Amino acid sequence: MQKALVWLRRDLRLYDNAALSHALKEAKQVWLTFIFDTDILKPLIQGELDAKGLKHERRVDFIWQGLKQIDEELRAMGGGLIVRFGKPLECIPQIAKELGVDAVFTNHDYEPSAVARDESVKGALEKLNIQFAEFKDQVIFEKREILTNSNTVFSIFTPYKNNWLKTLQEKDLAAHECKPKAGQFAPIPKKLDTPLPSLESMGFCATGIEAYLPPGSEGGQAFLEDFLSRIDQYQIGRDFPAIKGVSYLSTHLRFGMLSIRGLVREAHRRMLAGSMGATIWLSELIWRDFYFMILANHPRLAKGASFKPDYDNITWESGAHAKKLFAAWCEGKTGYPLVDAAMHQLNQSGYMHNRLRMVVASFLTKDLGIDWRWGEAYFAEHLNDFELSSNNGGWQWASSSGCDAQPYFRIFNPITQSEKFDSEGKFIRRYLPQLEKLSKKSIHAPWKAGHIELEAAGVVLGRDYALPVVDHDEARKKTLVRYSVVKKVSE
Numbered sequence: 483m484q485k486a487l488v489w490l491r492r493d494l495r496l497y498d499n500a501a502l503s504h505a506l507k508e509a510k511q512v513w514l515t516f517i518f519d520t521d522i523l524k525p526l527i528q529g530e531l532d533a534k535g536l537k538h539e540r541r542v543d544f545i546w547q548g549l550k551q552i553d554e555e556l557r558a559m560g561g562g563l564i565v566r567f568g569k570p571l572e573c574i575p576q577i578a579k580e581l582g583v584d585a586v587f588t589n590h591d592y593e594p595s596a597v598a599r600d601e602s603v604k605g606a607l608e609k610l611n612i613q614f615a616e617f618k619d620q621v622i623f624e625k626r627e628i629l630t631n632s633n634t635v636f637s638i639f640t641p642y643k644n645n646w647l648k649t650l651q652e653k654d655l656a657a658h659e660c661k662p663k664a665g666q667f668a669p670i671p672k673k674l675d676t677p678l679p680s681l682e683s684m685g686f687c688a689t690g691i692e693a694y695l696p697p698g699s700e701g702g703q704a705f706l707e708d709f710l711s712r713i714d715q716y717q718i719g720r721d722f723p724a725i726k727g728v729s730y731l732s733t734h735l736r737f738g739m740l741s742i743r744g745l746v747r748e749a750h751r752r753m754l755a756g757s758m759g760a761t762i763w764l765s766e767l768i769w770r771d772f773y774f775m776i777l778a779n780h781p782r783l784a785k786g787a788s789f790k791p792d793y794d795n796i797t798w799e800s801g802a803h804a805k806k807l808f809a810a811w812c813e814g815k816t817g818y819p820l821v822d823a824a825m826h827q828l829n830q831s832g833y834m835h836n837r838l839r840m841v842v843a844s845f846l847t848k849d850l851g852i853d854w855r856w857g858e859a860y861f862a863e864h865l866n867d868f869e870l871s872s873n874n875g876g877w878q879w880a881s882s883s884g885c886d887a888q889p890y891f892r893i894f895n896p897i898t899q900s901e902k903f904d905s906e907g908k909f910i911r912r913y914l915p916q917l918e919k920l921s922k923k924s925i926h927a928p929w930k931a932g933h934i935e936l937e938a939a940g941v942v943l944g945r946d947y948a949l950p951v952v953d954h955d956e957a958r959k960k961t962l963v964r965y966s967v968v969k970k971v972s973e
């Protein structure tokens with residue numbers, strides 16, 4: 483093949499990239515492109531805007547900085563990245579035609595809307611006699627590669643994981659070599675060689691995300707190295723949000739700035755060498771594959787369906803009261819410090835620790851009685867690492883409607899969760915400085931503290947910090963009644 487175009491989407495790296503590797507093997511000249519999709523980005527420009535009318539959107543900034551790195555790397559090798567702000571269905575065939583390529587190479591995306599987009603782009607390219615070649619890249623095993631003995635897809639994690647581990651071979655983890663020959667990254671023809679569209683020109687402002695989340699493969703690699711020095715203790719620290727126990731790699735993984743094969747290779751090797759931390763971490767990476775597999779096989783989940791249809795019979799709170807409770811949850815004003823600190827972490831940084839995602843999701847659905855879909859949508863808007871498959875999986879796990887979810891009668895107590903996983907209140911103090919002076923006993927439930935302690939700590943409840951919006955014990959009883967419809971339907 484003479485010429486190929488690689489279309490980058492959620493695989494923003496120039497190493498161990500399946501589509502790029504195949505293109506470099508098959509074509510004499512290779513170009514790369516990325517499209518800032520107006521169908522995805524335009525709806526984001528709403529709500530609060532800055533004085534220039536620009537949206538503060540960390541993910542767009544993070545992607546933009548990652549692309550800048552790729553462009554610089556490619557230019558150093560004689561090529562460059564062709565970046566457009568438009569509709570892929572129009573841009574990809576147009577660029578492919580102008581370059582005169584024989585094929586467009588890309589990696590699989592499993593979200594139903596992306597699958598539909600790729601089908602249309604493929605159709606448009608076919609009309610131009612241009613091949614569309616797709617590859618597995620962002621997971622180890624996809625779609626129907628891991629099946630039960632009766633050839634069905636798994637819906638329970640542990641047997642899926644066991645089968646996944648049994649199936650795994652060295653070739654599944656081998657890196658896709660991406661070594662261009664001299665001149666193989668072809669210079670961009672003048673007509674197509676426009677500068678990277680600025681964030682401003684697309685309606686976004688710089689967010690400063692790079693200060694705490696260095697973008698690109700370089701940033702991901704630095705985070706990975708830091709984590710590998712701690713991985714053996716992962717199982718000890720991973721549940722405690724105040725300590726640096728987890729990898730913080732989810733956003734780099736989300737945008738493919740790191741290769742999943744590289745991460746699994748590291749974890750697997752260390753697991754075989756006896757590291758408990760690596761064993762548990764590998765399990766988390768398998769959860770990621772699991773949820774991708776679930777979404778690929780159950781696309782209805784992207785349309786708001788409960789995995790277990792019975793759960794669609796639940797009547798959630800509605801009306802002005804529900805909206806008020808939801809606003810308190812979003813703004814971190816529920817009066818439950820661990821929940822509120824977690825929501826502040828999300829709002830301030832775009833990240834929330836896994837333990838806290840479980841706590842706040844349980845609180846929203848089982849303490850406030852609010853539909854998990856509201857929480858799912860809020861996370862989708864605010865998480866830097868937002869991934870439809872894992873987010874949906876996580877919310878349906880917490881609300882009990884998901885595959886392999888926690889039983890509906892298991893209701894996290896936000897106070898005991900706080901006492902157990904933030905016993906000193908260090909995480910709470912970081913995000914709720916107004917509670918800083920409360921004792922480690924009172925900080926989990928300030929309304930239980932005596933007047934003297936509150937006064938000494940300078941806290942007036944209802945002024946400096948919210949009074950609890952619900953009583954957990956009462957909410958728990960209400961939830962058991964709310965979920966009883968599920969029990970009745972299932973019986």
Ligand SMILES: Cc1cc2nc3c(=O)[nH]c(=O)nc-3n(C[C@H](O)[C@H](O)[C@H](O)COP(=O)(O)OP(=O)(O)OC[C@H]3O[C@@H](n4cnc5c(N)ncnc54)[C@H](O)[C@@H]3O)c2cc1C
Nearest residue numbers: 728729730731732766770836839867868869872873876877
């Ligand atoms: C309600 C809810 C919503 C969630 N939404 C998302 C989301 O939108 N995007 C996302 O990547 N994860 C999501 N998760 C899973 C998990 O919370 C994050 O992956 C994790 O907190 C990211 O931090 P980390 O990279 O430090 O994780 P680590 O603990 O270091 O884990 C390493 C990697 O394993 C994967 N992983 C870990 N836990 C899970 C899990 N439970 N399910 C699937 N993959 C997992 C992630 O890719 C993560 O980066 C959600 C969990 C819940 C309960």
